[in-house]
Amino acid sequence: MVHWTAEEKQLITGLWAKVNVEECGAEALARLLIVYPWTQRFFDNFGNLSSPTAIIGNPKVRAHGKKVLTSFGEAIKNLDNLKGTFSKLSELHCDKLHVDPENFRLLGDILVIVLASHFTKDFTPACQATWQKLVGLVAHALARKYH
Amino acid sequence: MVLSAGDKANVKAAFGKIGGQAEEYGAETLERMFAAYPQTKTYFPHFDLGKGSAQVKGHGKKVAAALVEAANNIDDIAGALSKLSDLHAQKLRVDPVNFKLLGQCFLVVVAAHNPSLLTPEVHASLDKFLCAVGTVLTAKYR
Numbered sequence: 130m131v132h133w134t135a136e137e138k139q140l141i142t143g144l145w146a147k148v149n150v151e152e153c154g155a156e157a158l159a160r161l162l163i164v165y166p167w168t169q170r171f172f173d174n175f176g177n178l179s180s181p182t183a184i185i186g187n188p189k190v191r192a193h194g195k196k197v198l199t200s201f202g203e204a205i206k207n208l209d210n211l212k213g214t215f216s217k218l219s220e221l222h223c224d225k226l227h228v229d230p231e232n233f234r235l236l237g238d239i240l241v242i243v244l245a246s247h248f249t250k251d252f253t254p255a256c257q258a259t260w261q262k263l264v265g266l267v268a269h270a271l272a273r274k275y276h
Numbered sequence: 277m278v279l280s281a282g283d284k285a286n287v288k289a290a291f292g293k294i295g296g297q298a299e300e301y302g303a304e305t306l307e308r309m310f311a312a313y314p315q316t317k318t319y320f321p322h323f324d325l326g327k328g329s330a331q332v333k334g335h336g337k338k339v340a341a342a343l344v345e346a347a348n349n350i351d352d353i354a355g356a357l358s359k360l361s362d363l364h365a366q367k368l369r370v371d372p373v374n375f376k377l378l379g380q381c382f383l384v385v386v387a388a389h390n391p392s393l394l395t396p397e398v399h400a401s402l403d404k405f406l407c408a409v410g411t412v413l414t415a416k417y418r
Contacts, residue, residue, distance in 0.1 A: 164400040181396050238380050242399070245384045246391035254304075257384055258312040 131266060133208050140259040144248065145205050153247070154198030155191040157240045159184050165235050171228060197236070204267050211270040219274035230272035237264025277411075279404055284350045286401035291347040293393055294386070301385045302340025303333045308381040316374055343382070346409050354412050365416035372417070375410030382406060 133141075162169050163181045172178065175189040184190055200218065207214040222228045241260050245252045279287070294301060309316050310325055310332075323331045342360055349356035364370060383402060387394045394402070 160396050160399060163396045164403050181400075185396065241380070242383050242387045242394070245387035246394055249388050249391060252384070252388050254308045254311040257308055257381075261312040261380075 131209070131211065136255075137259045137262070138208060140256050141205055141208065141263060144244065144252075144256065144260075145202065148244070148247075150198045150202060151191070151195045153240075153243055154194035154196070154201075156194070157236065157243045158194030158197060159187075159190050160239045160243065161232075161236050162190065164239065168232055168235065171226070171232075198240075201240075201267065204263070204270075208263075211266050212273055215267065215270040216274060219271050222271055223275040230268065230275060233268035233271045234265070237261075237268050240264055277404060277407060279350065279401075279408060282397075283401040283404055286398045287347050287350060287405045290386070290393060290398055290402060291344055293390065297389070298340040298344050299333075299337040301336075301382065301389065302338070302343070303336030304385045305339065305378060305382045306332050306336045308384060309378055312381065313374075313377045316377060319368070319370055319374075339378070343406075343409065346412075347405070350405070353408055354415070357409065357412050361413050361416050364413045369417070370413075372410065372414045375406075375413065379403065379406035379410065 159181075162172070162178060162184050169175075169178050172189075172193075175187060175193075177183040177187060178190075203214055204211055222230075238261075241257060241264060244260060245257065248256075291298070307327075310320075317325055320335075323329065323335070325332060342357065345356050346353045354361070383394070383399065383406070386402070
C-alpha cells in the first residue's frame with residue numbers, strides 16, 4: 130500500500146495545478162523520442178520522426194503526448210489507488226501495444242526533467258524526490274498487469 | 277553508444293556555458309540524488325548529509341570537476357578518467373545502477389538552473405555523455 134505524506138500530496142497537486150498538460154505532454158514525449166530514439170519503434174505510423182525538429186513539430190507526437198499526460202493527471206486524482214487507476218491501461222500496454230515497461234521509467238525521468246525546466250528553482254530537491262516517487266509508482270502500476 | 281561530433285560539440289558548449297557554476301551544480305546534484313534516491317546515501321555513511329553539508333559541497337565539487345575533465349577530453353574519456361575508473365573498481369565499487377541516478381539528477385539541476393541550455397538536442401547529448409562517463413567508471417569492475 131503506497132503511503133503519501135500530506136507534504137508529498139501538496140508537492141504533487143500544487144505543481145500539477147500549474148502544468149499546461151498539452152505543452153508538457155508534447156514536450157515530454159518529443160524528448161523521449163529524441164533522447165532515446167529506439168522508443169520511436171512504437172510510432173511507425175506517426176510520420177516524420179527524422180530529426181529533433183521534425184519530432185517537436187509533429188502533430189501526432191503533440192496529440193499523443195497530451196493524451197499520455199492527461200492520463201497521468203488521472204493518477205494524480207487517485208494517488209491512493211494507482212494500481213486500480215492503471216489496471217486497464219496496463220493490460221492494454223501489454224496485450225495490445227506490447228510496450229516494454231522500461232519505457233515507462235524512461236518517460237517518467239524525462240517528465241521530471243521537463244518539470245524542472247519549467248519550474249526551475251521551485252522544483253526543489255524535495256519536489257523532485259516526490260515526483261520521482263510518483264513517476265516510479267506510475268511506471269510500476271502500468272507494468273503490474275504484464276504477463 | 278557512440279558520441280557523434282554533434283554530441284561532443286553540444287557537451288563542450290554546455291559545459292562552457294555552465295562554467296564556474298559546475299561546482300555548485302555538483303553539490304546540488306548530490307543533494308537531489310540523496311533526496312530522491314535514499315539508497316545512494318549508503319555509500320556515504322561517513323558523511324554529514326544534512327542540508328548545506330560542507331562534505332557534500334566538497335564532494336560535489338570533485339564530481340563536477342571529473343565531469344568537466346571528461347568534457348574537456350571528450351575524445352578520450354577513458355584516458356581522462358582512467359585513475360577514477362581504477363578507484364571506482366578497486367576501492368569505491370559503487371553499483372553501476374547508481375551512475376544513472378546521478379546522471380538524472382545532474383540533468384535536473386541543469387534544467388532547473390538553465391532551462392534554455394537544455395534543448396532536446398543538448399539533453400540527448402548530455403544524457404549520452406553521462407552514460408559514457410558511467411560506462412568508463414565501471415569498465416574495470418570485472
